[in-house]
Every structure is written in structure tokens, then in C-alpha cells.
Amino acid sequence: xxxxxxxxxxxxxxxxxxxxxxxxxxxxxxxxxxxxxxxxxxxxxxxxxxxxxxxxxxxxxxxxxxxxxxxxxxxxxxxxxxxxxxxxxxxxx
Ligand code: FES
Numbered sequence: 001x002x003x004x005x006x007x008x009x010x011x012x013x014x015x016x017x018x019x020x021x022x023x024x025x026x027x028x029x030x031x032x033x034x035x036x037x038x039x040x041x042x043x044x045x046x047x048x049x050x051x052x053x054x055x056x057x058x059x060x061x062x063x064x065x066x067x068x069x070x071x072x073x074x075x076x077x078x079x080x081x082x083x084x085x086x087x088x089x090x091x092x093x
Pocket of ligand 1: 031032033034035036037038039040041042043060072073074075
């Protein structure tokens with residue numbers, strides 16, 4: 001089972017659930033709205049590991065956010081045994 005680490009907190013991941021679900025279960029203050037990769041409000045930095053958007057385009061991220069390594073956990077599924085995310089960050093725009 002893949003494992004997620006966010007700061008001091010960690011948990012095992014259900015590969016059938018998007019990362020947003022795990023962030024909520026950890027009690028992190030992640031924001032959400034569309035839950036389909038459009039609004040960008042849930043974004044957070046991927047520090048290590050791989051994710052899979054399963055053919056959904058992360059339209060809620062602009063080029064700067066993509067270049068900064070941010071992901072959209074509402075549509076991201078684990079694609080490596082271990083993942084590390086930074087704290088969720090509200091988009092600056
Ligand atoms: S909740 Fe809108 S992109 Fe994640």
C-alpha cells in the first residue's frame with residue numbers, strides 16, 4: 001500500500017482514492033471546490049514520489065505552479081510506493 005507523508009504526519013493510501021481524501025483524513029487544512037482539477041484551490045507541492053492524474057488534465061494549475069512542482073490532490077492518485085507532499089497552499093492568483 002502506498003504511503004503518504006506531509007510534514008510530521010503520514011498515512012497509508014488507498015490507490016482508489018485521490019490524495020485529497022488522505023489529506024482530509026490527516027486533518028490538514030486543504031481547501032476544495034470543484035474536485036475535478038479545474039479551480040486549482042486544492043493545490044500543494046509534490047516534494048517526492050509520483051502521481052497519476054488518470055487522464056484528467058490538471059487545468060487548475062498555471063505554468064508557474066506546474067514549474068514549482070505543485071499538484072492537484074483532488075485528481076491525483078498515488079503512482080509510487082512513497083509520496084511526500086508539502087502543506088496545501090492557497091494559489092496566489
Ligand atoms: S478542488 Fe478544484 S482543482 Fe482541486
